[in-house]
Amino acid sequence: MRILRWTFLLFTLCGCFPPPSWSTPLKRFVYNIYAAFSFLVLNSFFLSQILDMVYNVENTDDFSDNFSVTVVVFVTSLKLFTILIFRKNFLLLCDTLQREPLLPMNPEEFDISFKFEKITDLNTLGYMTLLTVSDFCILVLSLLTNFKRRKLAFRAWIPFDYSSVSAYLLTFVYQCLFAIICTFGCVASDTLYSGLLIHINCQFEILEHRLRNIESNENYSVNLCVRHHNHIYKFGEMVNEEFRTIMFFQFCTSLSMICFNFYRITQIEMDSRFVGTILYMTCSLMQIFYYCWFSNEVKLKSMELPDMIFRSDWTSLNINVKKAFLILMKRAMKPIEFTSIYIVSVNLESFMTLVKTSYSVFSLLQQSRES
Secondary structure, three states: OOOOHHHHHHHHHHOOOOOOOOOOHHHHHHHHHHHHHHHHHHHHHHHHHHHHHHHOOOOHHHHHHHHHHHHHHHHHHHHHHHHHHOHHHHHHHHHHOOOOOOOOOOHHHHHHHHHHHHHHHHHHHHHHHHHHHHHHHHHHHHHHHHOOOOOOOOOOOOOOOOOOHHHHHHHHHHHHHHHHHHHHHHHHHHHHHHHHHHHHHHHHHHHHHHHHOOOOOHHHHHHHHHHHHHHHHHHHHHHHHHHHHHHHHHHHHHHHHHHHHHHHHHHOOOOHHHHHHHHHHHHHHHHHHHHHHHHHHHHHHHOOHHHHHHHOOHHHOOHHHHHHHHHHHHHHOOOOOOEEOOOEEOOHHHHHHHHHHHHHHHHHHHHHHHO
């Protein structure tokens, strides 16, 4: 079974992970050229937005139009660069799931693993559908409403005159390429995190199965369960270590994005810009919600271990096994919890705090504008 296959396919399309079958020097060279082109499109667009902010932005409306897209490009570029630089570490995380004691050991455990892998597939495809439909609507609405005015879908500083039809369409195609690469990168990095957390939940399900089916050699079997539980905690720490920087910037950018989108909704009319802003707002909320929801699920799952033990046939086991169960329950009192640079806990409570803070900042901006 290949772990997170759709996520790594998206990374391949972004230029981060070459296909495993492309092992020859020529194919690797071709893929490196493609990867360089992909990153060039993404980062040249980011540069064009920065230059637009410097040279073309004249008022708060222009700034909010630019800023709402710039922060998305910035955090997506940061995610892809982080994953590209630490690519071996992320591959090691997936490889760890396929080694003992996390590796399923019998048909029942493989069935559990397949069930959760299907959840990761649906999670990736659903998230991909949401962002792709949002991008498609924004681009099509922009083309239909702004073609005659030669206005692009996204604000950017373009170093040539694109008033002619051919130049405008060429520039529009360039922005479409950027939107595709940015979407693929965003979905891949976010679903990599959520997928690894889903597999942590899977490991707790496998652990519960092992606790319920302790073999005749009770001491040996329970020692395997204790070792498995310890490795689950270590794996959670590894995931948190690799994603702590990404989560920090995601929280910061989500706060600014939600705040500015609140502000834009109150300032623009019911047109294509309004629809685009609503879609941006939805995607921004979904991004940070992904991180908080799945982190919260792992925390709750890790706290269920005492219930898992009580659902097993623990009364018929020997005293050494019962002592080992007490150690497991003591360890479970400190759940697996993911944090952003060791400060902010990533859970549903933090998500609600983020939304409330964004609305408070928006209210402050609104009052300052009225005064």
